[in-house]
Amino acid sequence: MSTLELHGIRKSYGALETLKGIDLDLQNGEFLVLLGASGCGKSTLLNMISGLSEPTAGEIILDGRTLNGVHPKDRDIAMVFQSYALYPNLTVARNIGFGLEMRNVDLTTRKKAVAEAAEMLQISHLLDRKPGDLSGGQRQRVAIGRAMVRKPKLFLFDEPLSNLDAKLRMEMRSELKRLHQMLGVTVVYVTHDQIEAMTLATRIAVMNGGQIEQLGTPAEIYNRPTSRFVAEFMGAPPMNILPTSAVAGGLRLGTTKTVWRCHHPASEIVVGIRPEALKTKTIAGGLRLSGRVELIELTGPEQIVSLALDGASITASLPAEEELRLGQALDLYVDTERLSAFDAETGLRVEITSEHPKA
Amino acid sequence: MSTERLPLRVWLLMLPLLIVMLTVIGWPLIDTIRLSFSDARLVGTGGHFVGLHNFTKMLSNSYFHSAFFTTLKFSLWSVTLELVIGVLVALLLNQKFHGRTLLRALLILPWALPTVVNATLWRLIYNPEYGALNAALTQLGFLDSYRSWLGEPGTALTALIVADVWKNFPLVALIALAALQAIPNDIRAAAISDGANVWRRFRHVTLPYLLGPLMVALVLRTIEAFKVFDLIWIMTRGGPANSTRSLSILVYQEAFAFQRAGSGASLALMITLMITVLAVAYLFIMRRLAGEGR
Incomplete structure (x- = not known):
């Protein structure tokens, strides 16, 4: 031993x-x-x-x-x-x-x-x-x-x-x-x-x-x-980090219209999204981010897509088979379970629970 | 290296230098060879062809034998001591301590001195009337009365060797220090955690890195020591009782003091031959080192 x-x-x-x-x-x-x-x-x-x-x-x-x-x-x-x-x-x-x-x-x-x-x-x-x-x-x-x-x-x-x-x-x-x-x-x-x-x-x-x-x-x-x-x-391409602002009943991601319905603390929060957590298919209860395709880098098995949001840019790893064109509008979806939230000031992880609308 | 023939333009560019070199090195060499087969004297006629007489005479001459062994003894002792002291000093200067930079700078001083200055300096140290060595040894109680270190056949050569070592060990130390600094720290660390003690670390880690550069220093120093002239000429002129007469001193005396240009030339050629052997050894080592440098 x-x-x-x-x-x-x-x-x-x-x-x-x-x-x-x-x-x-x-x-x-x-x-x-x-x-x-x-x-x-x-x-x-x-x-x-x-x-x-x-x-x-x-x-x-x-x-x-x-x-x-x-x-x-x-x-x-x-x-x-x-x-x-x-x-x-x-x-x-x-x-x-x-x-x-x-x-x-x-x-x-x-x-x-x-x-x-x-x-x-x-x-x-x-x-x-x-x-x-x-x-x-x-x-x-x-x-x-x-x-x-x-x-x-x-x-x-x-x-x-x-x-x-x-x-x-x-x-x-x-x-x-x-x-x-x-x-x-x-x-x-x-x-x-x-x-x-x-x-x-x-x-x-x-x-x-x-x-x-x-x-x-x-x-x-x-x-x-x-x-x-x-x-x-950790991770390549690195995790997307988006600032948030508190709105009634949730957090608004960056300057987009996307709102994460959740219980959140009073402090300022940034949200991290792994590039491979972003999908082109709808996810039930997930968030939708709409933007425009800015850059496509094909690595072989996948393509690294930069998406221009309102005033921000995020990177997504998508399967190489998806047919995308530069400049096209694209909606990406992410499961709220796969979001990481950090205190903007201390940089430490904050556990946030999503608030699902009652079915 | 390419073995292609050099274009004419290259030869033309080198021509001025080639002419100078042929005049100052080529011609004297040929003339020396011619002289060595003659009984020419320094002044007077060109002399007659005497075949190998000069060589056979020198090889059977007891002056030549004793000068050869004096040179050999001087070279062996001074080069050995220079290598040992040089490596030890390099090992010391490779340690971390305050004032290391100053000491490293000071190290080069003896080597930077012209031989004439060094020889004069040591003559003063060995002076039988007021020399520092006599003073130090007597005052420390090692010696009853002042001695003439350069005036006694028993000590003169040793005194010369000490002076030569003092001047030339810094060169070896500098070469060794450079080699020591090229040893990767990781290898030292690996040897320490492998459990190698100081001696075994020296033997298996330090020495292999030192060996190549030391061989270069060894051959260079041996060639230099074998040719020694100025140091001896200034300190003892080959005396007392010819106890410090090296081959170069013998050549000088034969050719210029006794004005026998012919036999002087034959002696000079023999020394050249001996040094050529050393030089070839040097080239051989350099090529092997270059081959290992992968």
């Missing part, structure tokens, strides 16, 4: 505080993705778990053992780096076995462990080569092998797929997912790529300005973002 607990982790460089109190509780076998833009503190947090730097305050506990002040090599944690960080003068086999070699594990055990890891990663045929002779994807497999072979309690990944091209990145993503399901290990994974986060994570921690903005399963993060930041960060 490997559980990781972080209590009130802070990190300051002089007057600059890069981490402002991080609390996390990771169960055995979880795949946690730390997601955020560069500079949000996600890599700093990873380095502190690995022991490469120490937190200014707070406690790191792995399986009930406090790790503060413990040397990186004694933490039972393995890390995979974005740049692979392979030893250029050693063969693949020795690269993979390096951690064991440094721990004075005998040669036969080491060889067996290296062979096992290599087979799992399908790099057995590369064991005698030097890292310089390998492709990016192969190098990353070696780096993962080097982490695996130590059988650590916790795996750390620092943007491991960022240096790979798009096709290879998808392959390695599936590979990582497969390995995680097979080995059932506990993982903390840093990325700025939301697709990686969505596909790999059992839970995602969206970070912003040195804090965790939201912690939840990929579905929770995507469908019920707790703040406007998370809502806008």
Whole structure:
């Protein structure tokens, strides 16, 4: 069993505080993705778990053992780096076995462990080569092998797929997912790529300005973002955000005539609509938004349509089969269940219940 | 590299330089080769063809042997010490500490000094009457009375080696420092979490990155050390009792002091040959490094 607990982790460089109190509780076998833009503190947090730097305050506990002040090599944690960080003068086999070699594990055990890891990663045929002779994807497999072979309690990944091209990145993503399901290990994974986060994570921690903005399963993060930041960060094309004004019995979206009949608080509210929640077919009890087609971008399976409303513009992901022309009038419908509402001032999610006319 | 023939225009553009180079390098080289097969003296007639006599005489000459071994000893010791001290200083200057920038700037000073200045400086330090080394050693109690460091056959060569190391280790240190800064931080971090101790990190992470640049420094410094003339000429003139007479000093004495242009030329050619071997080694290493730079 490997559980990781972080209590009130802070990190300051002089007057600059890069981490402002991080609390996390990771169960055995979880795949946690730390997601955020560069500079949000996600890599700093990873380095502190690995022991490469120490937190200014707070406690790191792995399986009930406090790790503060413990040397990186004694933490039972393995890390995979974005740049692979392979030893250029050693063969693949020795690269993979390096951690064991440094721990004075005998040669036969080491060889067996290296062979096992290599087979799992399908790099057995590369064991005698030097890292310089390998492709990016192969190098990353070696780096993962080097982490695996130590059988650590916790795996750390620092943007491991960022240096790979798009096709290879998808392959390695599936590979990582497969390995995680097979080995059932506990993982903390840093990325700025939301697709990686969505596909790999059992839970995602969206970070912003040195804090965790939201912690939840990929579905929770995507469908019920707790703040406007998370809502806008996740999803491509991004969520549409429309200001509202209070009218009798509901909220008027932007300057349109559309009114969401609901109970709402007195504060100012903005409404978020995911592009794929917008449909061209009528939805019972849904809202209708009327506008004019301004731009059509075909991506293959779908088309991204920009719709000009009165004084605003929204983006919709529609099936590619729908026949649309530039400039035509178009009505789009959205289920009120799929609306997110945020306080305009604090940016926090506000739960609003729709008021359905009695049938 | 393209092996296509260069167009005439390119040759024409290079012609002035080619003429200058042929005049100042090509002709003297050919003339040296001609001289080396003659018994010509510095003044007087052109001399007669004597075949390989100059070479056979030199190769069996004890002066030549002792000068060769003096040069070898000087080169081996000074280059080895320069490499070791250079790498250690580079490792130190690669650490983070206050005043690092100032020290890095100061490092270049000895190397920037002209050899003449460096040699004069060390002659003052070694001075038997008022030298700083004598003063320091006596006052610290290591020495009973002042010694003539450059005047005793037992210490003169060592004193020269120290002066050479002081001047040239900064070059090695600068090359090594540049190489150290090229080591990715991630590899260091990976080695730390893999559990490698300081020595093993040096052996498996630092050294592989240092090796190529150090080989370049090694060959360059060896060629320079093998040709050493000015440092020795200013500090000891090859003495005392010829204990610091290097090959270059021997050539100078043979050709100009004893005015034997013929045998001087044959000596010069032999040194050129030895250095050519080193230069080829250098080119070989550079090509291998370029091949590995993937």
